[in-house]
Amino acid sequence: MTQSRHMMRAFIVYGGALLVLIWSAGPFLWQFSTSFQLDKALTGPTPSFIPHPFTWMHYRNAFFERHLQYYLRNSLTVALTTTLLALVFGTLAAFTLSRLNIRGRFGLLMVILSVSMFPQIAIVGPLYLIAASFNLLDTYTGLIIVYLALGLPLVTWVLFGYFETLPRELDEAGRVDGVSTLGLLWRIILPISLPSLVTTGLLAFIAAWNEFLFALAFTSNYQHQTVPVGIANFTDIYYVPWGDISAASAVVTLPLIVLVLIFQRHIIQGLTMGGLKE
Amino acid sequence: MLGAQSHASPGPGPQTVAVIRQRPSLDRAEVSSGDHGFFRPHRLKAVVVAWLLLLPALVALAAVSLYPILNGIWLSLTNTSLITNSSDFIGIKNYATLFKDSGFWNAWTHTILFTFASTAAETIIGVLMALLLFERFVGRSVLRAVMLVPWAMPTVVTSKMFGWLFDGQHGVINYLGVKSGLLSANVDWLGSAHTALGTIILADVWKTTPFMALLLLAGLQTISPNLIEAAKIDGATSWSIFWQVRLPLLWPTLLIAGLFRALDAFRIFDLVYVLTGGGPADSTETLSTLSYKTLFSTLQFGYGSAMTMATFITEGIIALGFCLFIMRQMRAAR
Numbered sequence: 075m076t077q078s079r080h081m082m083r084a085f086i087v088y089g090g091a092l093l094v095l096i097w098s099a100g101p102f103l104w105q106f107s108t109s110f111q112l113d114k115a116l117t118g119p120t121p122s123f124i125p126h127p128f129t130w131m132h133y134r135n136a137f138f139e140r141h142l143q144y145y146l147r148n149s150l151t152v153a154l155t156t157t158l159l160a161l162v163f164g165t166l167a168a169f170t171l172s173r174l175n176i177r178g179r180f181g182l183l184m185v186i187l188s189v190s191m192f193p194q195i196a197i198v199g200p201l202y203l204i205a206a207s208f209n210l211l212d213t214y215t216g217l218i219i220v221y222l223a224l225g226l227p228l229v230t231w232v233l234f235g236y237f238e239t240l241p242r243e244l245d246e247a248g249r250v251d252g253v254s255t256l257g258l259l260w261r262i263i264l265p266i267s268l269p270s271l272v273t274t275g276l277l278a279f280i281a282a283w284n285e286f287l288f289a290l291a292f293t294s295n296y297q298h299q300t301v302p303v304g305i306a307n308f309t310d311i312y313y314v315p316w317g318d319i320s321a322a323s324a325v326v327t328l329p330l331i332v333l334v335l336i337f338q339r340h341i342i343q344g345l346t347m348g349g350l351k352e
Numbered sequence: 353m354l355g356a357q358s359h360a361s362p363g364p365g366p367q368t369v370a371v372i373r374q375r376p377s378l379d380r381a382e383v384s385s386g387d388h389g390f391f392r393p394h395r396l397k398a399v400v401v402a403w404l405l406l407l408p409a410l411v412a413l414a415a416v417s418l419y420p421i422l423n424g425i426w427l428s429l430t431n432t433s434l435i436t437n438s439s440d441f442i443g444i445k446n447y448a449t450l451f452k453d454s455g456f457w458n459a460w461t462h463t464i465l466f467t468f469a470s471t472a473a474e475t476i477i478g479v480l481m482a483l484l485l486f487e488r489f490v491g492r493s494v495l496r497a498v499m500l501v502p503w504a505m506p507t508v509v510t511s512k513m514f515g516w517l518f519d520g521q522h523g524v525i526n527y528l529g530v531k532s533g534l535l536s537a538n539v540d541w542l543g544s545a546h547t548a549l550g551t552i553i554l555a556d557v558w559k560t561t562p563f564m565a566l567l568l569l570a571g572l573q574t575i576s577p578n579l580i581e582a583a584k585i586d587g588a589t590s591w592s593i594f595w596q597v598r599l600p601l602l603w604p605t606l607l608i609a610g611l612f613r614a615l616d617a618f619r620i621f622d623l624v625y626v627l628t629g630g631g632p633a634d635s636t637e638t639l640s641t642l643s644y645k646t647l648f649s650t651l652q653f654g655y656g657s658a659m660t661m662a663t664f665i666t667e668g669i670i671a672l673g674f675c676l677f678i679m680r681q682m683r684a685a686r
Contacts, residue, residue: 091495094484094562095497098562099498101513102505102513104524108516120527121527163408164409166405166408167406171405171406174405175395176403186413189413192417193640193664194621195644196661197420197424199420199424200419200427200657202418202648204423222412222416223412223415225414230409249427255398255401280504282633285470286508286622287621287622287644288653290625291644301508303508305506305508305509306626314515316516316522319512323505323509327505330504334497334504338497341500342500
């Protein structure tokens, strides 16, 4: 009786696990395989998971005909700068809210959080007009400023949550040693927060890398368009170039996947607990 | 009951909120003096320093979120258009037009429907996945990592991927469906008004459910194993343990994760814009895509702003309703 119950449990658990695995990885693997197949195979009557014959053609197209390297350059520039600035601004804000004498800290945190809940469509129009008047359309700067503000709430909240877990004895020790306010942040808090900063930075980077709405509105040529806009524009008049799209998708997604797999434990922790000690 | 609050682990926000509230009682007397400023002798200076450090973040948020919202309210009361170059104050005329605009209400209905359907599906499937991941099995940590893949990929890539999977002619879904006999013929998933919105909901569920599951799993893991053990000793079945112990304790996490998910779903833009552009026959038009077109295709910034303000207000109402509900639930639990 227990034996069969045991079998039953194993069956459900492993069956479920297999389903979740196919669900999570299947579609991407299918697209990855598509990127190595000839158009003729893709439009054939029987689709195949194994690329046969194998081809690099779509990767060549993505780079040489569709400017993927420009989109990558633009996205990297924008996302890296945004991440760096968001970490600096966010660290200062989180440190202040967690460690210094600020009236209404709870209110401030709530305001910061609610700002991140604004529907972005409500600010894209006015921001477009402002950017136009400052000549910031089709520039990296325009996108970076917007992404910085979009990323700040998350960065501030996650870092705040982490700083709150650091023992206050540290502050006391610093005070006894006579370090300044910034010294406390720079020499005591930051060095022990490095892992948390890396994770938070990764979250900010992913958000900026994936953003579509503002990039679509603010940029109009491949000199400044980012990867999502570039890929969204991969179309031909007579057919959809699924192979080229898949190749570009693989190029822009694989690095993210690798980063996420490396930092997975920290990401889940950072987002769920704000680094709270259990 | 059972101190649900202290066990629960809601999303990023509330947990930390709890910490703020608890702090005075946690801190020892000498430590809590740190709350009153790092340097007590120079109180004023400390306050100035604190605000200076906050300033960069506050300025960025004010410039890119608060000001545009206020500016948007103003624009919505004008007839601003980049074609005619007009921008005169016209009162609430835009809102009056909007109220009678069937295109707007069509998009409004789709957005509410999408928000409700995808949030519900993501929460239910998310709970199932979380329960599964809570069990011990070989390869569990690998699976947990793989589940982050859909969350990490750009939504535009997800859109194109679903466009390909659900392609009307060569998509693998059609192939498998016909081959297995579930479909009698190829279905033009995204090209038909009957199936397009459903396909988009499916794409959204695919992308966000695994992450939801991981959040809920973190919530499950904070439930004391002793409680489960005690229930088992009392002879409770897994089924009743779920309904009587786990679900009530997971409830706060579930509500807050659901709130964030719903607010996010309400903003849907990327998937629709890339997959269908709102078509076929406006059957997938949502508030964000319709507003975007009004703003950037017809360049009616006045009318478009009225539309985005209506979107903003609707989302505000959803958030408020959800928050009130959560507060009532939490009070009841106490």
